[in-house]
Amino acid sequence: MYKFQIENLNLFYGSFQALFDVDLNIEDRCITAFIGPSGCGKSTLLKTLNRMNDLVEGCRITGKVLLDGEDIYYNTDVNLLRKKVGMVFQKPNPFPMSVYDNVAYGPRTHGIRSKAQLDEIVEDSLRRAAIWDELKDRLRRNALGLSGGQQQRLCIARALAVNPDVLLMDEPTSALDPISTTKIEDLVQELKQDYTIIIVTHNMQQATRISDNTAFFLLGKVIEYGPTENLFSMPRDKRTEDYITGRFG
Amino acid sequence: MRNKFDVELEALNTDLIEMGSMIETAIASSITALIQRDLHSAERAIEYDNEIDEMERRIERRCLKLLLQQQPVATDLRTISTALKIITDMERIGDQAADISEIVTRLAGEKDLLEIKNLKKMAEATIKMVNQSIDAFVAKDPVLSNEVIAYDDVVDDLFNQSKTELIHAIQTDSRYGEQFVDLLMIAKYFERIGDHAVNIAEWVVFSITGQHKNQKIL
Numbered sequence: 359m360y361k362f363q364i365e366n367l368n369l370f371y372g373s374f375q376a377l378f379d380v381d382l383n384i385e386d387r388c389i390t391a392f393i394g395p396s397g398c399g400k401s402t403l404l405k406t407l408n409r410m411n412d413l414v415e416g417c418r419i420t421g422k423v424l425l426d427g428e429d430i431y432y433n434t435d436v437n438l439l440r441k442k443v444g445m446v447f448q449k450p451n452p453f454p455m456s457v458y459d460n461v462a463y464g465p466r467t468h469g470i471r472s473k474a475q476l477d478e479i480v481e482d483s484l485r486r487a488a489i490w491d492e493l494k495d496r497l498r499r500n501a502l503g504l505s506g507g508q509q510q511r512l513c514i515a516r517a518l519a520v521n522p523d524v525l526l527m528d529e530p531t532s533a534l535d536p537i538s539t540t541k542i543e544d545l546v547q548e549l550k551q552d553y554t555i556i557i558v559t560h561n562m563q564q565a566t567r568i569s570d571n572t573a574f575f576l577l578g579k580v581i582e583y584g585p586t587e588n589l590f591s592m593p594r595d596k597r598t599e600d601y602i603t604g605r606f607g
Numbered sequence: 608m609r610n611k612f613d614v615e616l617e618a619l620n621t622d623l624i625e626m627g628s629m630i631e632t633a634i635a636s637s638i639t640a641l642i643q644r645d646l647h648s649a650e651r652a653i654e655y656d657n658e659i660d661e662m663e664r665r666i667e668r669r670c671l672k673l674l675l676q677q678q679p680v681a682t683d684l685r686t687i688s689t690a691l692k693i694i695t696d697m698e699r700i701g702d703q704a705a706d707i708s709e710i711v712t713r714l715a716g717e718k719d720l721l722e723i724k725n726l727k728k729m730a731e732a733t734i735k736m737v738n739q740s741i742d743a744f745v746a747k748d749p750v751l752s753n754e755v756i757a758y759d760d761v762v763d764d765l766f767n768q769s770k771t772e773l774i775h776a777i778q779t780d781s782r783y784g785e786q787f788v789d790l791l792m793i794a795k796y797f798e799r800i801g802d803h804a805v806n807i808a809e810w811v812v813f814s815i816t817g818q819h820k821n822q823k824i825l
Contacts, residue, residue, distance in 0.1 A: 566680065590681060592825070602681055
């Protein structure tokens with residue numbers, strides 16, 4: 359069964375239509391990359407998957423987004439949805455508090471108060487985000503003092519702390535140096551054993567390196583979707599070929 | 608966008624066409640040397656071998672640089688990987704043209720060089736295969752590539768006939784045994800040149816369709 363089934367999805371910002379008839383099945387415990395030129399709708403689609411677009415005034419959708427077979431736009435507790443579907447943004451955005459409190463923030467809001475339990479969640483999340491060894495002696499320090507790459511991995515740890523099923527990543531390495539980028543890419547590949555990951559990226563080499571499936575978007579439509587290896591070696595659509603070979607975009 | 612990349616791909620294509628024309632000239636020279644017992648043509652084919660080797664190095668460098676700098680995908684990836692594969696076959700064709708010419712040079716002093724009809728036919732058939740495989744690469748033509756692949760059976764048949772003809776010749780008059788064995792080697796070289804042309808044609812099909820010998824390899 360697919361993790362997400364997106365059926366005939368159309369999305370409007372007021373009178374502007376940003377997504378057209380999107381049909382996409384996202385495989386469980388795989389990395390799916392969304393690629394395409396700026397303004398093609400890939401980040402918009404990502405945000406529909408945990409209803410971040412609800413916060414945008416005038417945003418309206420038609421069609422269905424099924425998570426584990428349930429329509430997330432019908433009778434769904436949005437807080438629970440966002441617990442299940444975490445998000446990591448382009449620019450690391452740690453809260454202005456300690457490393458520990460950043461990671462414990464989510465579990466606390468979901469009612470966990472026991473220190474022992476929180477300690478365990480913080481350690482486990484930081485370990486999963488491959489940053490425990492670097493931060494275990496700095497848990498009480500302010501997270502804003504960390505490097506960009508560390509901040510981004512902390513944000514991933516924070517997302518993991520509420521035990522999600524899915525991680526949405528919107529250009530998570532575009533603000534990072536090559537070494538931090540490699541660490542995040544390695545981490546993402548580790549994480550796919552336990553999580554479904556959807557990543558928006560402008561870096562096509564990154565999509566080629568880490569993703570299992572890739573969807574190419576253009577002007578709000580999914581032009582081509584399939585195994586990454588196929589899409590980057592033998593694209594079916596000329597527009598995909600032109601974009602991935604740098605002929606436009 | 609991608610102006611530099613396109614210019615470099617065009618330069619790669621030009622080099623491949625030039626290498627193709629070099630191996631065509633090398634085989635044509637070795638055939639002229641064989642049929643007309645023309646030592647000057649034999650020397651030309653042997654000299655060409657070094658130039659072909661140099662061209663192979665140059666194309667290799669171009670391809671590796673493109674892989675490093677451009678990280679090609681899709682058609683670009685298939686074109687560059689095809690170039691890397693076919694230059695090995697082209698270089699081997701150059702070697703074999705030189706090998707044929709060396710035998711012809713050695714046979715030059717012999718009096719009665721046996722007329723082997725099938726050997727001439729093989730020479731004509733293999734040069735046709737090589738020319739067409741290069742043409743198929745230039746024109747990105749899978750139909751022509753498949754014609755080259757199918758034509759290999761003709762060359763194989765001619766090789767078997769030449770072999771039978773030469774075995775019979777050895778049995779009939781063993782005084783010229785060494786000469787007949789040399790001619791058999793030449794027949795084998797032509798047969799191998801045909802195989803290399805098939806390899807080139809198969810990679811040309813891959814560069815267009817993504818399939819190599821009807822199998823998806825990526």
